[in-house]
Amino acid sequence: MLRSIVATYREAFSGLSRSVWLLSIASLINRAGTMVMPFLVLFLVKKRGFTEIQAGQTLALYGLAAMAASYYGGRLCDRFGPLRVMQWSLVLTGLSFWALGAAPGRLAISAMVLVLALVGEVFRPANLSALTVASDAGERARSIALMRLAVNAGMTVGPSVGGLLAALSYGWLFLVDGATSILAAGLLFFAFPGARTPGAPAPRPAGSAPARSPFRDLPVMAILGLMFLLNTVTFQTVSTFALTLRDLDGFSEARIGVTLAVNTVIIILFEMVLIHSLARRDPLKVAGLGAFLFCGGLALLPLGRGFGYVILTVAVWTVGEMLTFPLVTSAIADRAPQELRGTYMGLLNFSFASAFVVAPLVGTWVYQHLGARTLWLGCGVVGLVVGAGFYAVAAGAGRPAGVQQPQAEM
Incomplete structure (x- = not known):
């Protein structure tokens, strides 16, 4: 064995x-x-x-x-x-x-x-x-x-x-x-x-048509919108998550640190093997399941108490994280024309950066005015929407623009 x-x-x-x-x-x-x-x-x-x-x-x-x-x-x-x-x-x-x-x-x-x-x-x-x-x-x-x-x-x-x-x-x-x-x-x-x-871009062949702008690639724009929604949940883990553990579970700073470290340890130990085992699956459909698990794991947070229960919820949303983020990035890269791959990756990162600004503002307002239960159950609803969205994009997306592009020198 x-x-x-x-x-x-x-x-x-x-x-x-x-x-x-x-x-x-x-x-x-x-x-x-x-x-x-x-x-x-x-x-x-x-x-x-x-x-x-x-x-x-x-x-x-x-x-x-x-x-x-x-x-x-x-x-x-x-x-x-x-x-x-x-x-x-x-x-x-x-x-x-x-x-x-x-x-x-x-x-x-x-x-x-x-x-x-x-x-x-x-x-x-x-x-x-x-x-x-x-x-x-x-x-x-x-x-x-x-x-x-x-x-x-x-x-x-x-x-x-x-x-x-x-x-x-x-x-x-x-x-x-x-x-x-x-x-x-x-x-x-x-x-x-x-x-x-x-990795520098190769010159465009004479007479070739210009690459399609990502803003005209509707599946990619849909994915980026879904990633923005998902990332508004993601960045709750670095803002309202610690507040919830302190206020609802009475965790000290040290115990909060240990709890967050579980996420890192699981990723280090299992993500490579998990992604390798899913190589033949549709990445966006897997990402849809991942988004559901990620947000669903966080939605479980206010429904129980104790260190063991919190660690279980962290394990659930960490599995969702591993199923989502590498595969979505890969799916966008596959759709990107070679000469615009940087722009596509920049827009993906923009969905993270913009959510980083919005998420703490929204999350702390909901936490303060409506309570932790509403916040985390709302994250679960976002997971349902994003998961269904990834499935819909996977069903309707055309052939990726970048798949048939030759690999650039590296």
């Missing part, structure tokens, strides 16, 4: 390209240094004299800039190639973290937060675009799952170490976060040398 388990995991991780592994390692390094953003509000309030409202406004500024960066980051990928965008985004992000740590007043801090979002958030669509370029259509979901594994593994390290460093000095957070960004950039410069940036 042990041999069978080992063989299953070996098969799930085998066959991915060198480029996919290198991109994932770079993301692991970058995410292992994620320390500033989880503690930014505390830093602004405790060390820079911001009020809680002013700190919240600063985060909102970051979110709005991230929305813009998501879209223009995708366009930059189509123009210059995703790896070049990733490399310089990481370099500029590292420098911006160092500058933010030294910024003296509210105006300077707000300006650097704006710059940080504009240069840092272009990394996300570039990362997805580079990953899809590096993968054959049949391997994209697995490649994205590997990237998510790397990101989650890094995120288990960064905030934990950041908490220890913050106890010594908040200055260490900015120093280390900036250094890991530049280290990840160095890996990409070293791993992909040469005059031509890997």
Whole structure:
């Protein structure tokens, strides 16, 4: 039995390209240094004299800039190639973290937060675009799952170490976060040398018709709308979820941290194998089931009490998360023409960034005025709508535009 388990995991991780592994390692390094953003509000309030409202406004500024960066980051990928965008985004992000740590007043801090979002958030669509370029259509979901594994593994390290460093000095957070960004950039410069940036768009053949804009690709626009709805639920896990555990279940900060860590551990252990086992399934239909489980797991939260029950709900919505996000990303990449893949990935990331701005505002209002039960059961209703929507798109979508495109050099 042990041999069978080992063989299953070996098969799930085998066959991915060198480029996919290198991109994932770079993301692991970058995410292992994620320390500033989880503690930014505390830093602004405790060390820079911001009020809680002013700190919240600063985060909102970051979110709005991230929305813009998501879209223009995708366009930059189509123009210059995703790896070049990733490399310089990481370099500029590292420098911006160092500058933010030294910024003296509210105006300077707000300006650097704006710059940080504009240069840092272009990394996300570039990362997805580079990953899809590096993968054959049949391997994209697995490649994205590997990237998510790397990101989650890094995120288990960064905030934990950041908490220890913050106890010594908040200055260490900015120093280390900036250094890991530049280290990840160095890996990409070293791993992909040469005059031509890997993943750069190939010239369009003479006389060929222009690629279809994603705004005219109705299935993709429907998917993006559904992802926005789903992400308004997703980002409750970093806002009202902790409030619910504190108020309804009496959890301490430490127990809330352990609860959230269960999500990460499940993803690290099982997502690659799960996605590999679903390789022959319709990705959008699987994503429909995933959206239902994700939102349904959160809807269970106010219906029971106790640590064991909460962990069970986390396991349910984590399975839904694993079934949804890699497969939706892969489905959009398959529909994207090669020369517009960055734009498609930018719009997908825009659905995340815009939901990041909206979700905490809506979620905290519902939580405060209507209660936790209404909030989480409402999330379950969203899951039904999004799940049915993915099934409908899967039934009505035409042949993906990008599937027959030749794989770009990577």
